[in-house]
Amino acid sequence: MLGQSVGRLLVVLQKVNQPQDLKPLSMGELLQLTEELRSEIIRVCAQNGGHLASSLGAVELIVALHRVFNSPRDRLLFDVGHQAYAHKILTGRKEVFHTIRQEGGISGFTKVSESEHDAITVGHASTSLANALGMAIARDTLGEDYHIVALIGDGALTGGMALAALNVIGERKPRLIIILNDNEMSISENVGALNRYFREYQTKKWVQETQKWGRQVLEGISPRLFGLVDRAKEAAKLMLHQENPFYAWGIRYVGPVDGHDLPGLIHILEQIKELDGPTLLHAVTRKGKGYGVAEEDPIYWHGPPGFNPQNPIKVSKGYTWSAAFGDAVTELAHQEPRLFVITPAMREGSGLVRYSQVHPERYLDTGICEDVAATTAAGMALRGLKPVLAIYSTFMQRAYDQIIHDIAIENLPVIFAVDRAGIVGGDGATHNGVFDIAYLRTVPNVQIAAPKDALELRAMLKKALELGGPIAIRYPRDNVEKAPEGAWPEIEWGRWEVLKEGHRAYILAFGKTLKYALEAAGDDPQVGVVNARFIKPLDKELLKRLALAGHKLVTTEDHQRMGGFGSAVLEALNEMGLKPDIRVLGLPDRFFEHGSIPRMHHEARIDAEAIRAALAEMGVEAPTLA
Numbered sequence: 202m203l204g205q206s207v208g209r210l211l212v213v214l215q216k217v218n219q220p221q222d223l224k225p226l227s228m229g230e231l232l233q234l235t236e237e238l239r240s241e242i243i244r245v246c247a248q249n250g251g252h253l254a255s256s257l258g259a260v261e262l263i264v265a266l267h268r269v270f271n272s273p274r275d276r277l278l279f280d281v282g283h284q285a286y287a288h289k290i291l292t293g294r295k296e297v298f299h300t301i302r303q304e305g306g307i308s309g310f311t312k313v314s315e316s317e318h319d320a321i322t323v324g325h326a327s328t329s330l331a332n333a334l335g336m337a338i339a340r341d342t343l344g345e346d347y348h349i350v351a352l353i354g355d356g357a358l359t360g361g362m363a364l365a366a367l368n369v370i371g372e373r374k375p376r377l378i379i380i381l382n383d384n385e386m387s388i389s390e391n392v393g394a395l396n397r398y399f400r401e402y403q404t405k406k407w408v409q410e411t412q413k414w415g416r417q418v419l420e421g422i423s424p425r426l427f428g429l430v431d432r433a434k435e436a437a438k439l440m441l442h443q444e445n446p447f448y449a450w451g452i453r454y455v456g457p458v459d460g461h462d463l464p465g466l467i468h469i470l471e472q473i474k475e476l477d478g479p480t481l482l483h484a485v486t487r488k489g490k491g492y493g494v495a496e497e498d499p500i501y502w503h504g505p506p507g508f509n510p511q512n513p514i515k516v517s518k519g520y521t522w523s524a525a526f527g528d529a530v531t532e533l534a535h536q537e538p539r540l541f542v543i544t545p546a547m548r549e550g551s552g553l554v555r556y557s558q559v560h561p562e563r564y565l566d567t568g569i570c571e572d573v574a575a576t577t578a579a580g581m582a583l584r585g586l587k588p589v590l591a592i593y594s595t596f597m598q599r600a601y602d603q604i605i606h607d608i609a610i611e612n613l614p615v616i617f618a619v620d621r622a623g624i625v626g627g628d629g630a631t632h633n634g635v636f637d638i639a640y641l642r643t644v645p646n647v648q649i650a651a652p653k654d655a656l657e658l659r660a661m662l663k664k665a666l667e668l669g670g671p672i673a674i675r676y677p678r679d680n681v682e683k684a685p686e687g688a689w690p691e692i693e694w695g696r697w698e699v700l701k702e703g704h705r706a707y708i709l710a711f712g713k714t715l716k717y718a719l720e721a722a723g724d725d726p727q728v729g730v731v732n733a734r735f736i737k738p739l740d741k742e743l744l745k746r747l748a749l750a751g752h753k754l755v756t757t758e759d760h761q762r763m764g765g766f767g768s769a770v771l772e773a774l775n776e777m778g779l780k781p782d783i784r785v786l787g788l789p790d791r792f793f794e795h796g797s798i799p800r801m802h803h804e805a806r807i808d809a810e811a812i813r814a815a816l817a818e819m820g821v822e823a824p825t826l827a
């Protein structure tokens with residue numbers, strides 16, 4: 202069942218370019234608009250890929266928000282921002298919506314520099330509430346008057362930033378509205394005590410509704426009896442209300458309401474906008490609403506690649522580094538009973554679905570809270586486990602202090618399986634994993650490695666378990682050749698690998714840029730290639746040997762040049778009093794938006810052409826083709 206939205210004519214949407222165009226529409230037109238928005242979101246996600254299920258589930262909420270409030274005067278904040286496709290269409294970007302996440306196109310998340318209607322720049326979860334708090338304080342301090350509404354998903358609400366912001370909001374009580382978009386899903390099924398509570402609460406709410414029905418029946422029989430039931434109902438409501446966690450946070454709670462009931466949402470938002478202080482509206486939605494396959498499998502359709510909207514079938518992304526990690530750690534856990542894997546809400550993305558099924562007793566999804574995940578790993582390590590924290594490079598930024606304070610100082614045996622290291626493509630600047638070498642290598646005790654293939658990944662994981670201490674093993678968003686099951690090669694820790702000899706120059710590369718190095722060297726006898734698979738510690742012995750032999754050196758990395766691997770090499774050469782001719786290639790000091798990874802690598806000057814240019818600058822010209 203596809204859902205009625207596919208391929209609709211955009212009759213009402215033709216009349217809507219800006220949010221104020223919603224005001225004169227009839228309820229019938231608004232309802233049709235929701236279907237047309239769904240049709241447009243499906244059409245564009247089919248061609249571009251993107252966050253389909255999340256955006257389909259938030260359509261009514263977004264139409265209601267733009268009907269009731271007045272963006273950009275009123276500030277509408279979207280947590281993570283991946284569910285805001287309808288918002289983008291309704292706020293002057295209808296004509297460019299088809300460029301979303303494409304080279305030079307609009308961002309897949311809300312972005313302040315993209316539109317006055319985008320209140321915050323996002324991509325990482327759980328930031329909307331603190332932003333809303335700050336905006337409310339600014340508004341009130343400056344004596345201004347406008348509404349602030351933050352739409353946050355149940356997954357994003359598992360983030361510590363969000364929960365801590367509630368604590369501050371509930372005490373300061375600024376006038377703001379929080380809409381909890383509760384679809385029981387993060388990317389995977391949502392986790393956590395709050396999530397469980399909401400499920401129970403909804404059941405209790407059903408009981409309340411049943412009581413209401415019962416009251417109407419009783420009213421017909423005996424007003425006295427009705428009075429008893431009414432008092433019982435009030436008591437139940439009080440109990441529910443007091444049990445309601447937002448009550449403890451000092452935040453008015455309204456709900457749960459049907460997040461797809463557009464008239465109901467508009468009505469209740471009209472009421473809530475008049476209230477002072479903080480109000481949380483709990484809206485229950487269905488992820489993927491209106492598109493059958495996405496409703497049935499919101500996990501796959503959370504962020505699918507392109508698809509045929511008339512015949513949407515799942516496509517395999519090929520064998521990825523994430524899958525290689527998942528296979529390796531699933532096998533390793535059979536060999537090492539103390540191994541325990543933690544993911545901060547990225548089970549699918551980190552390749553852990555099978556691991557979580559094979560070793561459920563040694564698997565933890567903490568929800569979207571990388572800080573908690575890291576320190577939980579510390580606690581496990583302190584008491585004898587060997588935790589592996591599977592974490593994206595970009596999201597590990599959320600755990601920086603925990604890595605230093607809770608893990609590195611005591612040199613605890615925690616392995617970081619750092620996925621999506623490097624530029625990631627469609628998700629853009631908020632998701633590029635291009636800072637981890639810089640922010641990790643300055644931390645004492647932390648070691649950093651980057652395997653060239655799935656076999657080296659296995660070798661590094663196994664060796665890291667033996668070595669202990671905090672060890673980050675980083676790998677890119679890419680496909681990789683599958684390693685044979687049961688293959689556990691040895692590796693000489695800290696030693697680089699010469700892949701090709703050269704008599705004048707050597708390229709030092711690792712991870713994704715290794716293929717650029719091999720491409721640049723080709724069969725040029727002048728130029729050698731080193732798999733610099735250990736970033737900390739460097740292989741200073743080999744580095745010294747190359748420098749003393751008078752070789753020119755080029756380093757290249759899919760990471761910020763500042764503070765990256767090349768910086769480490771320069772520091773080491775300086776320490777050793779060596780001054781070879783060297784060029785350090787890496788990402789320049791700016792952000793890279795969404796787009797084609799190879800093209801961005803080319804633009805960043807870290808690819809084969811840039812390597813050859815650097816060699817030529819040092820007098821090592823590529824051999825002219827015979």
Ligand SMILES: CC(=O)c1sc(CCOP(=O)(O)OP(=O)(O)O)c(C)[n+]1Cc1cnc(C)nc1N
Binds near residue numbers: 258353354388
């Ligand atoms: C896009 C992205 O990177 C998403 S979307 C998402 C699930 C959000 O669930 P929520 O319930 O808030 O929304 P829903 O999809 O509408 O159900 C996660 C975990 N992530 C990855 C992620 C991980 N960790 C952090 C700090 N930020 C993000 N964005």
Ligand SMILES: [Mg+2]
Binds near residue numbers: 354356391
């Ligand atoms: Mg959700």
